[in-house]
Amino acid sequence: MSKAEKAQEARTLAPEHALAVLRGMILIRRFEERAEEQYTRARIGGYCHLAIGEEASNVGAIDPLTDDDYVFTSYRDHGTALAVGSPPAAVMAELFGRATGVAGGYGGSMHMLDVERHFLGGWGIVGGHLPIAVGAALALDYRDESAAVLCQLGDGATNTGAFHEALNLAEIWNLPIVFQVINNQYGMGTNVEQASAEPEIYKRAAAYRIHGERVDGNDVEEVWFATDRLMRRARDERKPALIETMTYRWRGHSVADAGKVYRSPDEVEAWKERDPIVRYAAILMDRGVLDEEALAAMRKDVAQEISEAISEAASAPVPDPDGLYTHVYAPGWEEQFVHMDQAGPFGEREGTKHWRK
Amino acid sequence: MTYREALRRALDEELARDPNVFLMGEEIGRFEGSYKVTAGLWAKYGGKRVRETPISEEGFVGAGVGAAMIGLRPVVEIMTINFIVPAMDMVVNHAAKVRSMFGGKVGVPMVIRTPGGAGAQLTAQHSQSLEAWFAHVPGLKVVAPSNPWDAYGMLKTAIRDDDPVLFVENLVLYNLTGEVPEEGTDITVPFGLANVVREGTDLTIIAHSYTVRRALNIADRFLQDGISVEVIDLRSLRPLDIDTCIASVKKTTRALVAEEGWATFGIGAEIAARLHRACFDELDAPVERVGGAEAPMPYAKNLELAALAQEDKIGAAARRLLADCGLVDA
Ligand SMILES: Cc1ncc(C[n+]2csc(CCOP(=O)(O)OP(=O)(O)O)c2C)c(N)n1
Ligand SMILES: [Mg+2]
Numbered sequence: 188m189s190k191a192e193k194a195q196e197a198r199t200l201a202p203e204h205a206l207a208v209l210r211g212m213i214l215i216r217r218f219e220e221r222a223e224e225q226y227t228r229a230r231i232g233g234y235c236h237l238a239i240g241e242e243a244s245n246v247g248a249i250d251p252l253t254d255d256d257y258v259f260t261s262y263r264d265h266g267t268a269l270a271v272g273s274p275p276a277a278v279m280a281e282l283f284g285r286a287t288g289v290a291g292g293y294g295g296s297m298h299m300l301d302v303e304r305h306f307l308g309g310w311g312i313v314g315g316h317l318p319i320a321v322g323a324a325l326a327l328d329y330r331d332e333s334a335a336v337l338c339q340l341g342d343g344a345t346n347t348g349a350f351h352e353a354l355n356l357a358e359i360w361n362l363p364i365v366f367q368v369i370n371n372q373y374g375m376g377t378n379v380e381q382a383s384a385e386p387e388i389y390k391r392a393a394a395y396r397i398h399g400e401r402v403d404g405n406d407v408e409e410v411w412f413a414t415d416r417l418m419r420r421a422r423d424e425r426k427p428a429l430i431e432t433m434t435y436r437w438r439g440h441s442v443a444d445a446g447k448v449y450r451s452p453d454e455v456e457a458w459k460e461r462d463p464i465v466r467y468a469a470i471l472m473d474r475g476v477l478d479e480e481a482l483a484a485m486r487k488d489v490a491q492e493i494s495e496a497i498s499e500a501a502s503a504p505v506p507d508p509d510g511l512y513t514h515v516y517a518p519g520w521e522e523q524f525v526h527m528d529q530a531g532p533f534g535e536r537e538g539t540k541h542w543r544k
Numbered sequence: 545m546t547y548r549e550a551l552r553r554a555l556d557e558e559l560a561r562d563p564n565v566f567l568m569g570e571e572i573g574r575f576e577g578s579y580k581v582t583a584g585l586w587a588k589y590g591g592k593r594v595r596e597t598p599i600s601e602e603g604f605v606g607a608g609v610g611a612a613m614i615g616l617r618p619v620v621e622i623m624t625i626n627f628i629v630p631a632m633d634m635v636v637n638h639a640a641k642v643r644s645m646f647g648g649k650v651g652v653p654m655v656i657r658t659p660g661g662a663g664a665q666l667t668a669q670h671s672q673s674l675e676a677w678f679a680h681v682p683g684l685k686v687v688a689p690s691n692p693w694d695a696y697g698m699l700k701t702a703i704r705d706d707d708p709v710l711f712v713e714n715l716v717l718y719n720l721t722g723e724v725p726e727e728g729t730d731i732t733v734p735f736g737l738a739n740v741v742r743e744g745t746d747l748t749i750i751a752h753s754y755t756v757r758r759a760l761n762i763a764d765r766f767l768q769d770g771i772s773v774e775v776i777d778l779r780s781l782r783p784l785d786i787d788t789c790i791a792s793v794k795k796t797t798r799a800l801v802a803e804e805g806w807a808t809f810g811i812g813a814e815i816a817a818r819l820h821r822a823c824f825d826e827l828d829a830p831v832e833r834v835g836g837a838e839a840p841m842p843y844a845k846n847l848e849l850a851a852l853a854q855e856d857k858i859g860a861a862a863r864r865l866l867a868d869c870g871l872v873d874a
Contacts, residue, residue, distance in 0.1 A: 297670075314599065315630075346600045349630070375575060505844055508849075532808060532833040
């Protein structure tokens, strides 16, 4: 029996591994808290959707992936980026709109990615990335690769037409994909019960004969073992699945939303009682893997890492504004546009230099 | 009153006036609208008249079409114009076609309200101005008011119109303040009439929505050079009032069309073509067009500023046009 198989049987992670998973969650929490603060200091613009409270759903689902698997997610993507292992400094630099950011400052908060680590994006149109993730699974199957796609989405996204088309395609084509519905109870200010005819979202998979299951999204090991099992099944048997991880967004929909009008303080507090980090730390202490001192040291170490990431990002250069048109098309095909230059609208034909101050 | 409040008042009055009018959209009830346009209306009229929807744009825009076909007057809010794209099929292949395809026997008196615009670092998928797409389609009407008065008066006109109307708002305009008609007057603003918001003699700048504000600022700045700029607020894109543009350009002999969206195949392209034909003899220079940089909107602030059709970009285009005609130094 391999190590991974043994772990599956025992349903607990080995001590070293468990500590790394705990640290991964603390890293996201700390990163997001600091991002929120940097946003209020106007170092970050646009929308900024935080994953505070959802750390176990992110780390638990992404940690068991192999290097060959692929990940897609929505605009609530900082946690996903950190969980796949993107350097915090590069993620923070993207938030700051710097050239050293994961997308060179072109994408910002909603459009993180890490091609090397097979993370193909943070996407901003709700539901839009689902068929795209199906396409990635199609490519893996097409090339007979033993890998699968993890596609994260929100509860709200399951009400888009794209969700239903994506699931149907995944099943009729037997594609290696696991849809992870991160059910944080709300899509903006709309509760799941209000928006979904079947609020137990995992059951929707049955309509497409896809296996669906619901797990405690604040229990990192539960998420870990369930995702690991479903991803293996996707890789080995080419069977899609849907896993619904039940969690909660502690903050508002984005930093601009106080998150108060549509939910009660009691509800928020009740979920904070189930803090995925505190819970896992307590479990590891019970197992004798962790003590208060080690936890404090871990938190301190993470805080230091994020502080350094912020300093690094803040001192990085902004993108070259003459690069405005650089990435519109692939390099090498400029020739095609040569005959479009004449008498075009003002500015497009000369670049931006002559009106920028 | 702000542009936002003017819209809210028009919605409130129309809801009160006609029981067939109802609102539908994401987050427009309890959450009071992503941009707070519908604040208070759900509490006042309840969930039947102010219907909250899931994130199902294709579904609820289509439902609006069906409800309109049998006599209701849905006012559908699309949170921002970017999210209408998944519902494009319902708008273009369905709403726009019904009246003609069914031989005039049934129509779609529906309004889709949605803000476009950019400038808050919302990046490529959330910074578009797509109104030109809709103005291209026969069967649709497209309006884009630039001030509270027109926002109020044109929204009322849109709701009372018998055909599908895309009502384009703008994220940056919501806080703009200005006059609105007095309560109880029931004043509306008709479609198909542009508005000369500033008279001038040397150059006509033609714009719609937020770009009108930019054009007015540019007109102010040119006063220092002794240049008199006329500014036309199109207000309505389809029906388009080209007559007002032609009359102005026959007088000024120079024209520039500015828009927030991409100029290529855009609104300026349409207007320039019509002006060149109608004012060929009078024009002192070819009609100039200015739009947003033809790139998906980047995130970084400096890149975004370079991409927007800002005052400096439109102003530079105007200056060069005037310099070509010998009116100012380059
Ligand atoms: C097609 C579309 N419609 C509306 C929006 C605006 N919007 C952004 S996030 C969101 C809520 C999504 O909720 P959910 O899928 O549960 O994800 P969560 O934010 O909870 O992570 C909405 C309505 C959008 N981005 N795309
Ligand atoms: Mg949600």
